[in-house]
Amino acid sequence: MTDLRTTIGSLRLKNPTILASGIMDEDAGSMRRMIAGGAGAIVTKSIGIQPREGYANPTVIELESGLLNAMGLPNPGIEQYGQELIKLKKSTTPIIGSIYAANTDDFVTLALKMQRFGVHAIELNVSCPHAKHYGLEVGCDTDLLYNIVSSLKQRIHLPVFVKVSPNIINLVEIAQAAEKAKADAIVAINTVKGMKIDLETARPILANKIGGYSGKAIKPIGVRCVYDIAQHVDIPIIGVGGITTGEDAIEYFMAGASAVQIGSAVYYRGTDVFAQVCNEIESWMNKHGYKKITELIGAACR
Numbered sequence: 001m002t003d004l005r006t007t008i009g010s011l012r013l014k015n016p017t018i019l020a021s022g023i024m025d026e027d028a029g030s031m032r033r034m035i036a037g038g039a040g041a042i043v044t045k046s047i048g049i050q051p052r053e054g055y056a057n058p059t060v061i062e063l064e065s066g067l068l069n070a071m072g073l074p075n076p077g078i079e080q081y082g083q084e085l086i087k088l089k090k091s092t093t094p095i096i097g098s099i100y101a102a103n104t105d106d107f108v109t110l111a112l113k114m115q116r117f118g119v120h121a122i123e124l125n126v127s128c129p130h131a132k133h134y135g136l137e138v139g140c141d142t143d144l145l146y147n148i149v150s151s152l153k154q155r156i157h158l159p160v161f162v163k164v165s166p167n168i169i170n171l172v173e174i175a176q177a178a179e180k181a182k183a184d185a186i187v188a189i190n191t192v193k194g195m196k197i198d199l200e201t202a203r204p205i206l207a208n209k210i211g212g213y214s215g216k217a218i219k220p221i222g223v224r225c226v227y228d229i230a231q232h233v234d235i236p237i238i239g240v241g242g243i244t245t246g247e248d249a250i251e252y253f254m255a256g257a258s259a260v261q262i263g264s265a266v267y268y269r270g271t272d273v274f275a276q277v278c279n280e281i282e283s284w285m286n287k288h289g290y291k292k293i294t295e296l297i298g299a300a301c302r
């Protein structure tokens with residue numbers, strides 16, 4: 001029997017596939033569909049204190065090997081989103097509340113509310129590549145990040161994950177600052193900054209001009225980031241970026257990830273992509289004589 005269970009600190013997952021933030025997680029109904037599709041955990045849409053409309057269309061376009069998006073963090077604000085989370089209070093599949101803010105006080109307020117609405121862990125989105133004030137300004141400032149994470153760890157009892165960006169030069173230092181502040185895991189990576197220009201109009205296609213690239217094309221970037229972080233921190237890492245098949249997930253485990261998140265592949269393979277990826281992981285492990293996911297974690301780092 002293959003054992004697909006994994007743990008991220010105190011969080012126990014029945015399988016290592018997690019829905020990534022921002023894809024099919026805008027309400028309780030869509031999150032239930034992802035659970036039914038086999039996800040071992042769900043990350044919510046990134047939520048802020050106030051409702052936010054997001055950018056004008058077009059916000060998402062399909063490119064050769066992935067998606068380019070600049071949604072602009074559209075969300076109904078924590079109070080209204082909380083009404084969706086309450087509907088999932090009895091979920092045995094862990095729900096991870098993703099939050100974004102520009103300062104420590106707002107992060108604490110959001111995390112306390114997420115905790116009250118019943119989530120099982122908090123993911124800090126400090127890595128959005130196209131949101132002014134809420135993204136990379138926070139995610140590349142080691143002192144600010146240390147302050148946010150340590151304040152949260154003093155005020156809430158849930159595990160805290162930090163989602164990092166591939167678009168910064170101090171990735172390892174940021175992961176180390178998170179670990180020093182007692183974060184429970186690093187999530188790597190958010191989307192890669194990108195752009196698409198329409199040749200006929202000579203204009204960028206996205207209304208925001210610049211967006212974040214996701215899907216198959218970014219897998220080598222995500223694997224490299226996980227590997228780099230794994231060399232320098234001891235807390236668990238959750239790998240994300242381009243995972244579409246079981247073998248993609250296994251590559252991330254070998255680079256040092258204890259679990260993986262799947263986003264764009266929901267668009268390419270449908271809502272039961274989680275069950276499909278788990279089956280593929282299982283048959284690869286059977287073929288290669290592995291019994292537990294834990295035997296694969298960090299195999300390429302040793």
Ligand SMILES: Cc1cc2nc3c(=O)[nH]c(=O)nc-3n(C[C@H](O)[C@H](O)[C@H](O)COP(=O)(O)O)c2cc1C
Nearest residue numbers: 020021022046125189190214215241242262263264
């Ligand atoms: C349409 C779309 C919306 C996203 N929204 C968020 C978000 O709200 N918060 C966040 O942390 N990441 C967001 N992401 C990034 C994903 O969670 C993930 O990090 C990225 O897409 C790479 O994974 P993938 O290649 O499996 O899609 C979004 C990605 C897409 C494609």
